[in-house]
Amino acid sequence: MIKAIFFDIDGTLLTSMGKVLPSTKQAIAKAQSQGIYVGVATGRGPSWVKKLTKDLDLDMWVTYNGQLVSEKDKLLFTRSFEPEALQQIITYADQKDLSLSFGAQDHIAGSRLMNLGQSVLIQRLVRFLPKRLPVKPAKKLLQAGHFYRSETHYQDLSILNEPIYQCMMLNPESEDEKVATALSQCDLLRSNHFSVDLVPKGGSKFKGIQVFMAEKGLKAEEVMAFGDHQNDIEMLKGVGLGVAMGNGKQVTKEAADYVTDSNNLDGIFKALKYFEII
Template sequence: MKGLVFFDLDGTLLNNKSDVDPDVIELIETLRKNDYEPIIATGRTIFEIKHVMEKTGISSIISMNGQLGIYRGKEVFEKTMDVEVLKRLKEMALSRNEHVAFYNADRIGITGHNDTARKAYELIHEPVPGIDGSMYEKEKINMVLVLSETGDKGYMEAFPELSFIRNGPASIDIIPKGGSKAAGIKTFLETLKISGLPTYAFGDGLNDIEMFELVDYGIAMGNAREALKEKASYVTETNMNNGIEQGLKHYHLI
């Protein structure tokens, strides 16, 4: 293996319909033939992106903002959330007429449906998850989303033991304090005892900032948030204008 290349999904590897274009699939295959390991690094769970993994052939993933790591189809690590913390978070959200979505590798359960929840999932071209407000009592939970358009500071003050990442206008990603895509990648590399190989990452969102600080080369999409572009080693074209191809060619990976 010559190196590892981490790809965010929405706004990066995927098009604006949250699907993967045929030319991107070909790029991933060429990358693999050139002996570089393509790895998805996403805020989403595996349950949501099976179609992407099947189309691209990518079987390595850092999912749910660093909460679960899989290398070539085998689990490397998993981090879960505390049940009592989840209970308090649910109570606070419901008291504000907001909802919580609970995530693990197999499914998503949400406390209820409203316009904000529908907006959050429409933005990623996914149906609103089925209602299961007690999912956290029955199953391990790796990540949660609060479906909210405002009030981030209130949640942060009430839960100093958690990390909050606003990745869209209608939702906040929530994981244990210190968790991130970068933390997941670090655990992934340490567990597999991978060192001395160059690491690259493509991204567009605020949850990619720490990932860019960790890898050797951070490639920001042309449509990326300005804060991420400031951390990037290179800014490529947009996800809809051959940005992945340009970035890979810039570093002679294909």
């Protein structure tokens, strides 16, 4: 019996236009009326999650790819970068002239371009770009302009006086192996072709979900999760019932127990109906 459901946000809970479908709202309300916990497991930070899900009365939040977990007004778990790991990221980004942002508990700071990329408008526009857009040349073009960089060097940002739970770096997938080798104290989690999330080694959405499971005494088979991208794979495999969206990446679909319709075509509602959860 399913007792908790977690949704990825972009490409899953939200449509391509950054909206929550009426059918999704209805499905969530019905699940909650049966005593099922409903929340999100996302790479986004808490401040953006609250904006994007303001129309939903969620029960729990796994944010920053599992590095910060909360329910209602209760903080359950935090895991920030060790100083050495954070310095490794900063040095690498400065050496390679990479656009980088830092995620603290209540805000994000760093590259203006990366901060802009968190907005709903930009997320909508990105989804209309060609799937095989040459990301590497685009990145070089942006770097040449230097308009996206902070007014100060990353080392001087005041946000670095706070715990940092995740860093967001503009970098194409083709360079992931190179970045992973250079940043040995981090894990790379990707939810789009253009940027990569960096978290402390061993961090993931599923690790965050396990924190909530322990808090509520839930077993893996009592948990369901929905996702569409690479950073959802461990989560979909780890829970009792993993559902991939029809618009998701093929590798994510292969990792799921079930593939539903797309985020634009009532995929969440249809899956919950299919498994007779609502």
